[in-house]
Amino acid sequence: MEARLRQALQRAEEVGQALAAPDVARNPTQLKSLGREHTRLAPVVRLAERLARLQNESAQARELADEPDPELAALARADLARLAPEIEAVSGELHALLIPRDPHDDRDAIIEIRAGTGGDEAALFAADLYRMYQRFSERHRLSWEPISVSGGTLDGIKEAIVAARGPDAYGLLRRESGVHRVQRVPATETQGRIHTSAATVAVLPEAEEVDVAISPNDLKIDVFRSSGPGGQSVNTTDSAVRITHLPTGLVVSQQDQKSQLQNKIKAMEVLRARLLDRMLAEQEASRARDRRAMVGTGDRSAKVRTYNFPQSRVTDHRINLSLYNLGDIIDGHIDNLVDALRLASRQEQDGA
Incomplete structure (x- = not known):
């Protein structure tokens, strides 16, 4: 755990410095990513500081427990008994936070x-x-x-x-x-x-645009009139959008927004997410096949x-x-x- 903790604390310091940089403030994508990482690392920093304080108190109490003064030694032993479960609990919380996370957990x-x-x-x-x-x-x-x-x-x-x-x-x-x-x-x-x-x-x-590269040549975009329940027309213009990703055959339709541009933006958002999910699913399927080969399937x-x-x-x-x-x-x-x-x-x- 010590190595993971050192890496996390070092990364928290780097993220804090990066957030203070003027060029990051002008880059919304980077600012959002760093902000999420800062939010995730903040509990690690707080728990690490609390654990360090508790361990310092425990070390001082251990020294006093050997004092010849019986009253002072008794107080020190009482402190040790009080601190031990607290140190164990904080260590457990910190350990759980330091277990490697999926890099996508912080995303929308x-x-x-x-x-x-x-x-x-x-x-x-x-x-x-x-x-x-x-x-x-x-x-x-x-x-x-x-x-x-x-x-x-x-x-x-x-x-x-x-x-x-x-x-x-x-x-x-x-x-x-x-x-x-x-x-x-x-x-x-x-x-x-x-x-x-x-x-x-x-x-x-x-998905962010950097995750999934989508060539415009791989897209077929159709526009049509949006309709309500039962085919009732709710728009007199071709504002609804249907996007087909030709290499995979994935199709996304969007008609809930007021304009064709807004519908296209939302449809691309869903398409990118589905393509990223497809890519991650293929990677997970490969890992799952390896696991089943070793332990069988359940x-x-x-x-x-x-x-x-x-x-x-x-x-x-x-x-x-x-x-x-x-x-x-x-x-x-x-x-x-x-x-x-x-x-x-x-x-x-x-x-x-």
Whole structure:
């Protein structure tokens, strides 16, 4: 841990100096990147300073514990007994912060929610997930910026694409990707039978232009009139945009903005995120093949979580964790799940 701590403290000093440089203030992209890194490293610096103070107090107490004065020695031993668990706790927190992070954790996140199997009930569940992540994001001071929302019947959502922006946005939400399953009695069910439906969630790190090189020659851009539900025209100009990335076949459509330029900017934002996610997924698939070759497969990612309304139970199948406060979780209080998944990931990394 000592080597990682030295590197982190040195980097924190470098970032602080860089943020004070006049040329950085004139470069919004660099300023944003350095600001996020400073936010991430600040707790490391605070804990390191606190640990150093505690260790210094402990060293002084050890010296006094050998004093011939019995009262002074007793006080010193009491200090040692008090300081030991505090030093252990701070060391543990610091160790957790120093475990290598995914370099994309500090980025903004693109969240894609889609209704899966289950018809109208799946669309209603997708809307529940949308609100759950929105409330979670707001409580963590992340801005919630809808890019594209396609409604279903009965206030459901067929598809939603949203940007969650702020410190650690992708790090907080990245493990929500996968198939989310719900078991409940639908609003349209007249005989009280429990139905099972699903929605998919994909969380992507927002890509910057330097991450993914996109040649204009690789793009096919179509424009068309935006329309509302049921094909109702909401714009008399060709403001909607459809971008096709020819090498991969990825297609992004955007019509929620007021102008063609705004729709194109938003569509390119989503396209870059999907291309970066595709690149990272290919790298992870290669690593996963290597892991399976060594330890076999136990992949449950197809169904990451089940929300059982009759039992008020939420089960995350990746870490075999069940919580019995479904109402709070659907209301956006998913911190226990997020923290448990993060801890499991860190323990896996630490033991690798």
